[in-house]
Amino acid sequence: MKTTSIINVGLLGFGSAGRIYHAPFLNAYAGYRLSKVRTTSTSPEIHARELHGHTQVVTTSEAIFDDPEIDLVVVAAPNSLHHSLARQALEAGKHVVVDKPFTLTVAEADELIELAARHQRVLSIYHNRRFSSDFRTVRKVCESGMLGRIVEYEAHFDRFRNSIRAGSWKEDEGPGGGIFYDMGTHLIDQALQLFGLPEAVRADLRVQRTGGQSCDSFEVVLEYPNLKATLKGSMLAKEPFPQFTVFGDQGTFMKYGRDVQDDALRQGVVPHLGPDWGLEPENFWGRLNTQVNGLEINGIVKSELGNFGDFYRNIHGVITAGADLLVLPEEARDVIRVIELAEESSRQRRTLPFER
Structure with a gap:
C-alpha cells in the first residue's frame, strides 16, 4: 500500500x-x-x-x-x-x-x-464500460426484478465506417486487430457482470467491408440454462439498433444511445465531478414496458449517471x-476465454462448451 x-x-x-x-x-x-x-x-x-x-x-x-x-x-x-x-x-x-x-x-x-x-x-x-450510463441503467433495471425472470438479452456496439483506415493496426489482420477485440470485449465483460459465466458459446465472426483484413462484424451468443445473451457489433450499421434490449417473463426494457462521455472526451472536454458529467439527454433514456403485481408499467426510465473516472x-x-478492487484481472481473463472460444466456434461453425 x-x-x-x-x-x-x-x-x-x-x-x-x-x-x-x-x-x-x-x-x-x-x-x-x-x-x-x-x-x-x-x-x-x-x-x-x-x-x-x-x-x-x-x-x-x-x-x-x-x-x-x-x-x-x-x-x-x-x-x-x-x-x-x-x-x-x-x-x-x-x-x-x-x-x-x-x-x-x-x-x-x-x-x-x-x-x-x-x-x-x-x-x-x-x-x-462498466461505468457507462447505459450499462449502469440496464444493470439497475435487471437487478430490480421489474422484468421478472430474464430470458433474453441483446447488446450492440455498432458504428458506420465503410472504408478501411489506412495504417491503423486495428484494421490489420494481425493478432488483436478487428472490432471483436475492440468493441466485443466491452459487451462480453458487461454480460459476464450481469449473468456470470455461460455454459456454452457460439459465434459468427466475419469480414464484410471491401478490402477488409480483420473482423468487422460479430455475433456472439452466450448460452445459459434459461437465458440467451446475444452480443453484436458491426462497422456497417448506418441505422442505429437499440444498445440494449432485455426480455423478461413480465416485460421488456429497451434503450438507444451510446454513453455521452465518448463524444465529450473526443471533443476535448475535461472530465469533472459536476452533476452534468456523464449525464444522458432525455432522448437517450430507455423504455420499460412491464407488469408488476398485476399493474401495467409503460414508461421512460431515467438514465443513471455514468463516469469512466x-x-x-x-x-x-x-x-x-x-x-477492494472493482475490476479483477481474473474477470478480465474470463473475457479473453470467451473471445478464444468465440473465435474457435466461428471457425468450426458450432457451439462450444465454456471451459476455463
Missing part, C-alpha cells in the same frame, strides 16, 4: 486510448500525477498541448520502467503489446492498469495474474487505502 496520496503514473501509448480515455482522467483527479508519457510519434511535442506542464514525454518504455518515482504504469499500447509491456512493468515493481483487452490469450493473462500476486502489485484492466478513483483507493 502506498503511504502518500499522490500516485505517479507512467502512460505507455498516446494514441486514441491513451490520449482520449486515460490521460484526461489521470489529469483531472488530484490523486494522480501523470509524470511520463511514452509515445512512438516522431514529433512528441505535438502532444504537449494535451498534457500538463509536469508531464515528460519519452520515447522508450524503459524510461518509465526504470524510474523509481513511477508507482503505476498504464498500458495503452496496441493489443499485441499488452502482455509484454505489463509483464515488464510488474517485474519492475510497478502497479499496472492494462487497457482492454487484457491480453490476447488466457495463458498470457494467467502469467500476469501470477506475476502480480508474486510481486504484491495491483493489476487491473480498463473495462471502463470511477475506475481510476477505485484504483487510487486500492493502492493508497487498501480498498
Whole structure:
C-alpha cells in the first residue's frame, strides 16, 4: 500500500486510448500525477498541448520502467503489446492498469495474474464500460426484478465506417486487430457482470467491408440454462439498433444511445465531478414496458449517471487505502476465454462448451 496520496503514473501509448480515455482522467483527479508519457510519434511535442506542464514525454518504455518515482504504469499500447509491456512493468515493481483487452490469450493473462500476486502489485484492466450510463441503467433495471425472470438479452456496439483506415493496426489482420477485440470485449465483460459465466458459446465472426483484413462484424451468443445473451457489433450499421434490449417473463426494457462521455472526451472536454458529467439527454433514456403485481408499467426510465473516472478513483483507493478492487484481472481473463472460444466456434461453425 502506498503511504502518500499522490500516485505517479507512467502512460505507455498516446494514441486514441491513451490520449482520449486515460490521460484526461489521470489529469483531472488530484490523486494522480501523470509524470511520463511514452509515445512512438516522431514529433512528441505535438502532444504537449494535451498534457500538463509536469508531464515528460519519452520515447522508450524503459524510461518509465526504470524510474523509481513511477508507482503505476498504464498500458495503452496496441493489443499485441499488452502482455509484454505489463509483464515488464510488474517485474519492475510497478502497479499496472492494462487497457482492454487484457491480453490476447488466457495463458498470457494467467502469467500476469501470477506475476502480480508474486510481486504484491495491483493489476487491473480498463473495462471502463462498466461505468457507462447505459450499462449502469440496464444493470439497475435487471437487478430490480421489474422484468421478472430474464430470458433474453441483446447488446450492440455498432458504428458506420465503410472504408478501411489506412495504417491503423486495428484494421490489420494481425493478432488483436478487428472490432471483436475492440468493441466485443466491452459487451462480453458487461454480460459476464450481469449473468456470470455461460455454459456454452457460439459465434459468427466475419469480414464484410471491401478490402477488409480483420473482423468487422460479430455475433456472439452466450448460452445459459434459461437465458440467451446475444452480443453484436458491426462497422456497417448506418441505422442505429437499440444498445440494449432485455426480455423478461413480465416485460421488456429497451434503450438507444451510446454513453455521452465518448463524444465529450473526443471533443476535448475535461472530465469533472459536476452533476452534468456523464449525464444522458432525455432522448437517450430507455423504455420499460412491464407488469408488476398485476399493474401495467409503460414508461421512460431515467438514465443513471455514468463516469469512466470511477475506475481510476477505485484504483487510487486500492493502492493508497487498501480498498477492494472493482475490476479483477481474473474477470478480465474470463473475457479473453470467451473471445478464444468465440473465435474457435466461428471457425468450426458450432457451439462450444465454456471451459476455463
